[in-house]
Amino acid sequence: MSDQSGLPLEQFIQALTSQLDRAQNTLALKARAGLPLTFAVKDLTLDLRTHIEMVDSAVRIRPAAPGEVEASTIHLALTTITRPMIEENTMSLAAASDEPSLKQVLGKDMTDEEQRRLEWAGIHTVSQFRDMQKHGGEQAIERVVDIPVNRLRAALARASEPMITHVTRESFSPDDGNGANLLRIRGHNLLQDNEPNVRIGNEQVAVMQASPRELLVAALPHHTEGTLSVETAPGVVGQKEFRLPPRAKAAEETT
């Protein structure tokens, strides 16, 4: 390996598994090319002479260099799995695929190192973070990931703030100059215990429907651009600048 400081173990495993995928794809291609019989790799075991190091909380791996007699042997056993097995093991992540990652939500509130420790504990998404806090308790997370409770609490509060991703005008929205201008607001955490307070600029607008992922509001005809604010609890506000397209393009989406 050219990098003397080693590589994160997960990168190493990814590089290895992508080689196996490529080998399997090539063998499958041979089968489709008309060979009467072909083989597949069923199991593969690698014994590698390496050095394993811990840098912060990341495990790094470096193949043993010439003359290094004190190297460890890492034993990797890989086997083929079927699509149902993959789906069975990725269902929880797939269900959460459209929610923002911890990094997107927490941003600068937590260091990369702290986020890595949360991922290490199996917390990749905000909902996992919330569930873990609810069921495992803050003290348990603190012990495992070594992040103080007050910082975890602040991070969770930040992760629970409303986030607006899209503002669109409803295509059936009336345009008689006086009627409501129905806007659909999509995002995350848009509803908590009570109906949210929605404002465009300084004007409050009526909420027609509300769910954690979507709001339907009756805006006034002049509300075609400005700052949209969604307050789900006192002081818990998410904001987004928006501009709607002209009426002829009402169905188009703004971001």
Add this chain to the structure above:
Amino acid sequence: MRRPLWQTLVDVVGAVMPPEDSGLRVKDAHIDLPLEVSLRQTGSDLEFFGDVPGWRWQTIFDEKRGRLKLMIGEGEAQ
């Protein structure tokens, strides 16, 4: 020059397939080989190179070898 591991695997699998007109049928094979590995970073991609040793005897200047154990069998890849 070491080959990427996938090429080595495909070649090893191909090597145990009997010629079509031989009348032989290999149902499965267990292969145990010495392996020299290296990693190369190209942009954001990390490629894993793994090949059998190019030389039978190992000198103190060679990187430590690993081992590759492979079980292959009839059938299409998953």
